[in-house]
Amino acid sequence: MSTDTVNQKSSLQERLGRNWIGIFIFLLVLIFSLSARAFFSVDTAQLIFFNGTEVFLLGIAELFVIITGGIDLSVGFVMGFSTVVASKLIVMFAGLGLPPLASILAGSVATMVIGLLPGLVNGWLVAYLRVPAFIATFSMLGVTHGISELMTQGIPTKNLPSLAGMIGNGSFLYRAPNGALSFFARPQVARGQTVIAILPNMVVFAFFFILIFAFILGRMKFGRHLYAIGGNIDAAIRSGINVKRDLIKAYVISSLFASLAGISYVMKYITGKPDAGANMLLEAIAAVVIGGASMAGGSGTVGRTILGALVIAILETGLRIIGMQTFMTYILVGAILILAVIIDQIFPNRNR
């Protein structure tokens, strides 16, 4: 065997190792499609993205902090906090006589601003007071949970304008059976006729922000600074990066994305409650790690995190469509998580 073929072989293996997640998604789709014919359709693909919206957003929230070598345990309850803030604000604005659309927009924008606060505190604690991220964000989990419970007093928000549900469960584009296209509003057709809905609004909403921050992370100086901080914080300080400021920004971005997930929840389910994102933390961290980021920091990309989240979303919806208990999802996500770390160790630096 010549050295050449050895190199080729190892590079093929390496390539497989680096792209296992793509292959894995392909296999998942294949298996589910063979198990249930209904799985293999545009509608299912859209449903997966629709149901996965919160996992995508929380995955990105977690990514920005994990790149710096930190962790944000508060994302699930910051999301719950935001569902309460957004829903209460929208109801309040509507009560003041604002039209539904204006109330929803005003409530959402205000929530995004308020949603920066937990991150600001987290970042300040971590960057300036040197509180370990684990402790700082864990405390924030408790604080945001407590505040939202105080605000709701155990009663989920109600009486949101029905427009919120129409936006949250609607799609960007509809095609009626006669070929007519309409934006945002589902055309009136006879019952039983198929209207093709394309691009759920909430998926568009999520990816609008995800793409912006993918650009910031991948193409802007601030993004490179985050990798540098996570890779070697001392080197980053010596090279003149304003580490404290950038760390705060990372936690604020995390908090912003958790709030976006909260707003998405409010639009979908037209209510808000403290525990809305309570069990999403595992999925958020899993998405980042399955996407190949190291918990030690310095690696991970938006694209791969989305693929990681997609694995989870495909599993959840797929298992249901083939009629299996979704408790299986927990087991499988756990197993894939371990697999991801093992593959990472065999093929290190696959993200650089």
Next chain:
Amino acid sequence: MKKRYSAVLVILLILLTLAPVFGQTKKQLTFLFMPGVQDPFYTTMEKGVRAKCKELGVNLIVAEYPKAWGPEYQVPILQAYAQRGGFDGLLIAPTSVDALKAPLKAIYDKGVEIITVDTFLGDGDYSKPNTDYNFPLSYIGSDNELGGKMIAEHLAKLVGEKGKVFCEATNPDVSSVAGRVKGFTEGVAEFPNMKLVGVEWCLDVQQKAQEQTLAALQKDKDIVGIFGTNVFSAQGANQAVVNAGLVGAIKIASWDATITNIDNLKKGVVDLVLAQKPGEMGSLGVEWLYKYLTQKVQVPKKVIPGFEFFTKDNVNDPAMQQYIYQ
């Protein structure tokens, strides 16, 4: 590497787009049962659904039980089953009066007939025109107000139709609980020698129910009867009665014939248990869906099954065992 990923994704998307959507066309009817949450009430309902489907020769799909109460648990399950398709009728206990409107409307628009069981959309009145929730065929569930009223009557009998009573409720926001309290209040008012001295809300926390009942007992030492609107409030109320040393002097009524409540009745923790009929709700739901789909029979917009009452005297009665949720 990025190129490779995009290529794989693009190929996947193209494949998905090209894939035809298979519609299943079976002669035999198939129904989907979508429960509200994993609990004995809905498993009892499933038994009723199952038996009726077997009797009528209807295929049954039982959706995964949501692990907690709430639209964020129920809707993704419902949508996955809707995506799989292959059912003509849907029996569902909506977990939110608002959040389920849009997902259910989408299923209705595909041509599936819907009956809501136990809980409802909007205010539960599907006969109103021009609402965004009048598309289900019917709501089949208990009349909580009537149940509350009947509890008052049965409790009155137990205490000799005189004295002070107290109500330990759970959550003012839940329509069913509010209805029970309203009915109980009206029921008590019909007895001139009885007086409702207070209503407290424990938000499903037993400890809170205990504290609130104890406070009520200190205020009115001569309370003779307590209505706990669910198992937690009844247990909390009983603990307060035990701590106050008033066992036997105070009769406690509770809602729902769960095994816990029935065991409590046998142990003397509670004295009266109202049983809803989840099995009958399920069975009636299947029957009306079937009649509508096969014979186009007009379905009543609201169907109300009755109640049964358990006391110490009839709890071991063989004829009553069918009403225990298990």
